[in-house]
Amino acid sequence: MANSPSGDSMLDRLVRILDAFDAQNPTLTVNALARRADVPRATTYRLLENLVSHGLLARDADGQVRLGLRLWELANRSASTLNLRQAALPFMEDINQLVGQNTQLAVLHEDDVLVIERLSRPGSVINQANVAGRMPVHLTSMGMALLAYSPTNVLEGYLERHGETMLTQHPKLRHELAQIRRNGYATFDGFIDTSTTGAAVPILDDRGYASAVLSVVVPLGSDLLPAAVMALRTAARGIARALGPAAEN
Amino acid sequence: MANSPSGDSMLDRLVRILDAFDAQNPTLTVNALARRADVPRATTYRLLENLVSHGLLARDADGQVRLGLRLWELANRSASTLNLRQAALPFMEDINQLVGQNTQLAVLHEDDVLVIERLSRPGSVINQANVAGRMPVHLTSMGMALLAYSPTNVLEGYLERHGETMLTQHPKLRHELAQIRRNGYATFDGFIDTSTTGAAVPILDDRGYASAVLSVVVPLGSDLLPAAVMALRTAARGIARALGPAAEN
Structure with a gap:
């Protein structure tokens, strides 16, 4: 060249x-x-x-x-994200209508959260996610859910590169990730926007790893959070089924 | 270089x-x-x-x-299609649910219909539109609606390059385009898939030109067509309003 x-x-x-x-x-x-x-x-x-x-x-x-x-x-015409988006969009619209807040779909890419799709809802709380925008793993519920459900080598590689940042923000990281896996979801009170809480649920492949993550942002302290998490968990399972057992992205 | x-x-x-x-x-x-x-x-x-x-x-x-x-x-992160998609998606989901068929959003690009977004619906009739895929102007309702609502120089330029193909398929082209403008929509019985009819409505900018087109494909001869066209026309106006007066894409 x-x-x-x-x-x-x-x-x-x-x-x-x-x-x-x-x-x-x-x-x-x-x-x-x-x-x-x-x-x-x-x-x-x-x-x-x-x-x-x-x-x-x-x-x-x-x-x-x-x-x-x-x-x-x-x-876009042969994008690897296309199947994921097409499978997720109807469920994202459901979440959007039922929960009444912006809904995001994201993947882990080059140590960042990469937003694949976002549905906006008038009157939603502010959030920083833009389509094809990146967000930091350690400051978002999406990043924490993706990390908790990553293969060991991905998690260890990430920690090698970003362990220090991670541990400053998450001093009990291993405990926290185990907790996310036990719960089936991650929540994170706004560091990026302090008046909000993010909730994120992994979309699992047939090995039990996150192929993507589905999330909403609700007002901090909202009574809505448990119901929003349940909606996300239900939708994430629907998306995984729609993607089929061989789904990779 | x-x-x-x-x-x-x-x-x-x-x-x-x-x-x-x-x-x-x-x-x-x-x-x-x-x-x-x-x-x-x-x-x-x-x-x-x-x-x-x-x-x-x-x-x-x-x-x-x-x-x-x-x-x-x-x-994608700064795509000119992003505003259009974000404005159109909620309306496309409405069409998808109310009409029960796949819904497409497209623009005219390099003498082809370029599909910007498509929402799929289980049980829809087959159609050939793929996200970021191209379709021929002269064989689709989307193409005819886009052409009918193009500025004169765009229409004349297109006809200079493709007039012969166009006139074979549409011998009374000028009459047909005027009819589309009078009706406010285009329909087209399947040449690509003969068991279907496409209906398309322009999303108009403040000069009255199509900045994009919204369409559904229904089974050929379906009673659904007039209602589908009305849903499209209502949604197209909503999208134009959501885009605002300065919208260009």
């Missing part, structure tokens, strides 16, 4: 350019894009033309740059 | 590699990938290593290749 004088490959630069866009920055000027992607401005202009011609990026009428619909198409 | 001896740029090859995966081929062997992407096998192996290390592709335990979750994340 061709390298620039700095040793950057074309692919490195491409990934940094795509990575420059996020939920808070869906459009960028070329200058802002170059800065955020740490790519020289002249190179950015040159790459941009190519990326736009391939549909991976698009330029708005005002010259702002955004991700192209073609990129969305390529990334 | 570095070119191979054949004049292919790295970006050309990358897009062809991503394009090799689709709903029918979510995983490929390296040899099948090289063949489908029309990239020499040695080059494919070399690129693969790089793409996997950046998370754009992933290798399964059995050596099969699939799109990486990182690619999904990059393409």
Whole structure:
């Protein structure tokens, strides 16, 4: 692969350019894009033309740059998340209506919680989950439920890399994870938003590991929590059944 | 950008590699990938290593290749389709429950109907729409509704490129498009699946153009059609309101 004088490959630069866009920055000027992607401005202009011609990026009428619909198409039409989403969506809508709060579906990815789907509900308490957004494992009920139901090597690998952070936040971590497994769910009082509590239930594969997690966020101290957990547990079983015994994602 | 001896740029090859995966081929062997992407096998192996290390592709335990979750994340977290999907999902679920058939949300993209979202319903009639899949404009109610509510330059451009195909299928095209605009919806008896009828209603922006289309497929000759169309029209207005006056996608 061709390298620039700095040793950057074309692919490195491409990934940094795509990575420059996020939920808070869906459009960028070329200058802002170059800065955020740490790519020289002249190179950015040159790459941009190519990326736009391939549909991976698009330029708005005002010259702002955004991700192209073609990129969305390529990334989504065979996505490994598609089966999971399709199986989960009807159940998520049920939770959304019955519990009356935003509902999230997430997986563990590169030591973060990656949100696969979120259904919003008017009047829900604030939460920080965005579709395709990441959240920290140690500060969310989703992360704790995913970790508690991970294979041993995944859990140990995570702790090797993040043990210190984890133990500061969760001094009795092993005890806590065992408790989550006994309960069948994780709850977490808002560290990200202190007026809320998150509840999360794993969607288990046939080996008993979490292939994903289903969660809601309710107001802190809400009487709703036990009922919300029961709704999540019921839905998570339904999703696991809909996914079938061979489900992996 | 570095070119191979054949004049292919790295970006050309990358897009062809991503394009090799689709709903029918979510995983490929390296040899099948090289063949489908029309990239020499040695080059494919070399690129693969790089793409996997950046998370754009992933290798399964059995050596099969699939799109990486990182690619999904990059393409989705700031996708221009996100607002549209979030606004439409609750209404799509309503249609799904009230009409009892699969419901699709789509946009016009590169002269095709690009499906943005689909909610499935057990017992629905078969339909060919897949999330991030494309369908032909001239053989779907979605395509005809999108075309009827396109700006003049989009319609004329489309007809310049596809006028012949269009007129074979729709000999009275101008009349048909005017009829769709008078009715406020398009229906189309199954050419793709002859036992079904599709009905589609545009989601209009504040200039009166379709920013997207909402559709259901019902059994051919079903008494359900008028009621399904009314449900779609009601939902499409609700989605347009939820998107707000400045909505573009």
